Amino acid sequence: MEGGADSHGSSWYSQYHDAAGAVRDTAGMNDLGNAVRAWRTRLDPQAVGLTQNSPRRAPGLRREELAVLAGISIEYVIRIEQGRAATPSAQVCLALARALQLSDEEQAHLMRLAGHHSDAGRIPRLIPGSVHRIMDQLSGHPLSVYDATWQLLHWNRLFAATFGDPSAVPVEHRNMLLLQFEGPPTRARYTPAERSAFERSLVADLRATTSRYPDEKELQALIVRLERSARFRELWAQGLVATHQSGHKIVEHPEVGDVDLDSDTLTTQGSNLRVVVYTPRPGTDARSKLDLLAAIGVQELSPRPDQRRV
Known part of the structure; x- marks a missing residue:
């Protein structure tokens, strides 16, 4: 699904303890469950495209319908509503907010109730x-949204069709910096100069993030992990500070061939989210290839060589 929540609730949460090792007070989780249940009850199924072929015993969405819309398991929805789901991840909260059609204020309230x-x-x-x-x-353009550490939060269908479906990648690996410095190889192809500029720009952007969020433990852990890469250590030692804004790459797509794209990064005020929009490079056939990818999605036009029958 778009946005990256998977179908297994158990992969999205973990037991949350305080410094003394005691399980966190469940009052906040009960408040979260009550809120989710109230929002589910108030939402008209027809507003999310669900037809009512038979009378409903209760108003609003059923739990199983919410689970499908949010891309999580029904068992996890039940645990959330019963206050038994410890610290739902930000990605799960965002998926629930979108499925429930929450306002900005309600979405922010949901995030706070979940501890974010x-x-x-x-x-x-x-x-x-x-x-x-x-x-x-x-x-009509491949588009993705990242947080200030370049962790992928959301993508559209055309992004998945162009670059590969991120939902096939574990959540902890959906980070642009990790992909760039750890691999595995992606569909993006650069000239040596473009690759150097891209890596330099990402590292400089990460450096700026460290001063905005000096107490973020996940950010500190990310830097420690990245420092395993000699190339990252070289760029990090230079102390560059900047914001990543634009770039160019050729996507080597297995079905439609090379797609020549420019990218522009829009940073949201206050939250420092990065909205990356990919546009066809002028003078190329990228627009027609993106239109084809929009039609076929992530499916394959023909079987791969190792999948063809002998």
């Missing part, structure tokens, strides 16, 4: 409804 506060110690991962509306208007 915006402060110097936490990098914001809340995608406002206004940004979703902009993304809907740009659906």
Whole structure:
């Protein structure tokens, strides 16, 4: 699905303990469950495209319908509503907010109830409804949204069709910096100069993030991990500070061939989300190839050589 929540609730949450090792107080999780249940009850099924072929015993969405819309298991929806799901991830919260058609204020409230506060110690991962509306208007272009550490939060169908479906990648590996410095290889192809400039720009952007969120432990852990790469250590030692704004890459697509794209990064005010929009490079056939990819999605036009019958 778009946005990256998978179908297994168990992969999205973990037991949350305080410094003394005691299980976190469940009052907040009960508040979260009550809120989710109230929002589910108020939502008209027809508003999300569900037909009512038979009378419903209760108003609103059924739990199983919410689970499908959010891309999580029904068992996990039940645990959330019963206050038994410890610290749902930001990605799950965003998926629930979109499925429930929450307002910006309600979405922010949902994030706070789940323990995702915006402060110097936490990098914001809340995608406002206004940004979703902009993304809907740009659906003809591959588009992705990252937090300030370049962790992928959301993508559209055309992004998945062009670059490969991120939902096939574990959540912890959906980070542009990790992909660039750890691999595995992606579909993107650069000239040596373009690759050097791209890596330099990403590292400089990450350096700027460290001063905005000096207490973010996940950010510190990311840097420690990246420092395993000699190339990252070389660039990090230079102390460059900048924001990543634009670039160029050729996508080597297995079905339609090379797709020549420019990228522009829009940074949201306050939350420092990165909205990356890919546009066809002028003078190339990239537009027609993107139109074809929009039609076929992530499916393959023909079997791969190792999948063909002998």
